[in-house]
Amino acid sequence: MPITRRHLLATAPALMAPALLSHAGGARAADGALTVGLIPSEDSRAMIANSQAMMDMLSRSLGMPVKPFVAADYNGVIEALRSRRLDVAYLGPFSYVLGASVANIEAFAVAETKKAGRTNYHSLIVAHKDSGIRTLADLKGRSFAFVDPTSTSGHLFPKAGLLKAGFDPDKAFGRVIFSGSHDSNAVAVQNRKIDAVAIADRILDSAIAKGQARREDLVVVWKSDPIPESPTVWRKDLDPQLKKRVQAAFLEVKDIPWSDQGLLNGFHPTNDAAYDVIRETARVLKLDLRGMK
Incomplete structure (x- = not known):
């Protein structure tokens, strides 16, 4: 089976976890709310209900309303980031590298669950x-x-x-x-x-x-060498002060259910270089990240 961008995005390891998106510009900014999107791994209404603890914690930290929104799939997330309709997203390791090859995005946080007790696996x-x-x-x-x-x-x-x-x-x-x-x-x-x-x-x-x-x-x-867990990313062109607030808000989130992965210990800072091991693997496999459709 050929490996395509659609296949990798659709089946990235983070597929069963919530994909977190925010919209800090455009029409939604006018009502003072942060919009958070979810990649559905279950019924969309159940997904929204199960994400409420995350929404509430982010809202308290940011001091503004946070509203969930169910997105269709990772392909839509990448395109929305590229077109600047979304600002922050939770992506799988390969989907992040693929997204970074076509969109102006950067990893800034990574989750750790209590069960894993780390931000990487092998x-x-x-x-x-x-x-x-x-x-x-x-x-x-x-x-x-x-x-x-x-x-x-x-x-x-x-x-x-x-x-x-x-x-x-x-x-x-x-x-x-x-x-x-x-x-x-x-x-x-x-x-x-x-x-x-x-x-x-x-x-x-x-x-x-x-x-x-x-x-x-x-x-x-x-x-294998350590494989980094799925990152939370933002558009590089976000306002620097907004970036600080968003990262601080994520780093305060902890002790809540994290989709099917168990209880969340919390988020840790990360950066784009942490995912170079993914790019090296793509090179060994001769995957053309920019050429994938």
Whole structure:
């Protein structure tokens, strides 16, 4: 399956989290309200209701009304940022890099959940201990499961890692499948239905906690560099004073439910350079970010 901008934006790892947008200029600024948009991962009315704690906290910090708005998808968010109809957005790591290649935007904050306790995660290649696989070279001729063609930690990062190690995943494996989910990969490698799999470390931890896999039965063959979590971004041309207020407001948000990712510890400052690891991965995979449609 070809990797396109639409595929990457539509299936970015942050897809199930709220996409936060503000509008600080134009007609909406006249009524003194900050408009916050949401990418729906559920019924739009339920999404708005579930985001109310976030809206209330931002409103108190900014000292102005904050109103939710449900957006259609990441493609619409990027286009709205580019056309200056939106000012702030929450994007996935790859969708941010794609957006930054066509729009004048910059990352300024990143969320940390209580469950993760950090603002990054890793992609792993894992095999069953009884498979005899201990190194990437041992994968030659074996069966392998990625997650989805557009999964950051379930395909793009492990594929780039294999290529950088001199292992051609398009030719060297005996059989390659896309399982469709990280959980499926955990179960498949535990039950020796597949020789080795790609999986996010936090999802492997969750699968082990749920009894789907046993850590003592598995061998980590490869581990990626840290992958930054999804950033909150703003248009670079926003008023500097507004940027300070918006970032301060986000950094005060904490201890509320964060979509399907659990309780939010809080936001931390970040910057564009933190996502250079995403750009490097795109270069290894020869993804033309500007040319994607």
